[in-house]
Amino acid sequence: MRPATTAIARIARRPTAPARTVTSAVDNATIRPVMSEVSPDHSPPSVLPPPMIGDSQPPIVPTPTQSPATNPKRLWWALPILTVSWLVLLTVIVAGAITIERWETAPGSVDAVSPRLGFGTGAAEVTRYPSKNSVRFVTAYGSQLTALEGFVGWVDDDIAVETKIERFGERSPVEQRRLGFQAMVGAKQIAEYVALKRLGYEVALNYGSVVVEQVLCDDEPTPDSACKVLNPGDVIESLAGTPTPTLDVLVKAMEGRRVGDVVELVVNTLNSNPSETRRNEKVRLIASPDDPKRTIIGIVPADTRTVDVPFEVDISTDSIGGPSAGLAFTLALLDELTPGNLMGMSKVAATGTIAEDGVVGAIGALRQKAVAVKQSGADVFLVPKSQTPEEIASARSAVGSSPTIIPVGTLDEALTALKKFGGGSLPASSSLPAS
Structure with missing residues (x-):
């Protein structure tokens, strides 16, 4: 076992190295290219060892990187898609706001x-x-x-879309x-x-006035057909001089008449002043669309019956x-x-x-x-x-x-x-x- 004093003396006798000048690592930094390509054998890219500070090899300090500027050519497809999207949205909004002459x-x-x-x-x-x-x-x-609802209705089998004539005939929506x-x-x-x-x-069942609910036309209506001279809401007060206060009386007045006969009707407008709206109309009788052997005026009467109940x-x-x-x-x-x-x-x-x-x-x-x-x-x-x-x-x-x-x-x-x-x-x- 060596005495401690001997070891200390040997260390003291070692030659002293010349003093080194320390230079900032940042001042002497160099940039090494970093390989990002994948090797042919698909092995992951190598990782560089940390920089060493020494006499001949200064440490490497990476400089801050900047994102490359966006290339406008890469976004050429975005503008048309954005434009079409806005046009579709605008079309839907407008279609949902505009009403059309169609009913569901x-x-x-x-x-x-x-x-x-x-x-x-x-x-x-x-x-x-x-x-x-x-x-x-x-x-x-x-x-x-609306136009949008109309499109939905046309593609939905459970919704019927009709024109104004198909829906109301000659009547107005109010009528x-x-x-x-x-x-x-x-x-x-x-x-x-x-x-x-x-x-x-x-x-007991009581019949009311003869009110026209709907007019009917045959295939070739004449100017004196009911569908040309009568309107929904008209009240037929008499036929060929016979008063027709109720539908059952009108039915009896039609007995024996033939298709093509012309009869004179006294007509009034429902819920109006008779003295102001009463008029005479000549109407040519037609065959019933349901039974060609039956003669009709050419109207569908409204049900105006009332009942007496206890x-x-x-x-x-x-x-x-x-x-x-x-x-x-x-x-x-x-x-x-x-x-x-x-x-x-x-x-x-x-x-x-x-x-x-x-x-x-x-x-x-x-x-x-x-x-x-x-x-x-x-x-x-x-x-x-x-x-x-x-x-x-x-x-x-x-x-x-x-x-x-x-x-x-x-x-x-x-x-x-x-x-x-x-x-x-x-x-x-x-x-x-x-x-």
Whole structure:
């Protein structure tokens, strides 16, 4: 073991190295090229060792890098795409704001009738059986379209797009709405008459004025055809000198007349001063489009009948127009005024007009109403048997297997169909009160 003093002495005798001059590394920095290419064998690029500070090799300090200037040629494609995008957006905005001369018929609402029923004067002694599973009535929406809505309607099979003539004929939209509301009033009246009569109540049906709802033209109308001289809303007061205060009187006045006969009508305008609007018109009679052997004036009369019933019935329909809810209203009244449940456990919707003899009549927009019923989740949809086979087939194709679409021709057929789906039966008329 060597003494410590010997080691210290040896270190002290070593020659002293000359002093070094230290130069700033930044001043002597050089830049080495960095290889970024991938080697042929796809090995990752080599990593340079950290710089060494010495006598002959100054340290390498990388200078700050700058992003290369954006090359305008690389963005040549962006300007056309941006321009087209703005044009498309502008087109959509404009198309959604401009209305066009087209109207839609689209799936509407499906509403339970029972909550809309009300009974007033004379109904104190009437027992009600409010239904928890009421029959539903169906509507179709209709409004003037914007250009955008028109495009959507044209590509949607469940929306019908119509011209003004196809939608209103010779009527104005205001006249159409007025006649639609009047038709709804008539549908309620006839539904009350049919239902209460079926239940054994004493009721009476009264005919109203002969009001023109729609004019009809044959293939070659003459200047004196009804479609040329009469207008929707006209009231026919007499035919060939015979007063025609009601439709049943007009029907009798037409007996024995032939196609081509010219008759003189005294015509007034509904809800106007007769002394100011009354006029005489000569009209050439035509054959009925449904029955060529039957002679008609060339009009479709509005239903202006009223009923006398033992108690007041109110069916709230808000601003809904048209007669197509007649069958649903009739079924709802029968269900409301009898024990049990005519609908059973099924969710039932119904559409169709109702006549005083219980016949179910055809309606419009069947496909759209069928789609609305499907969207509501109903199981059964009663429709008029008098619809064309094409209309019924179109409705069935629109909804698939549900709801089950059942064509019915009368109220009795509708009640029979409901029984097959678990619905109840009506009690005998003799067991119900009569006024």
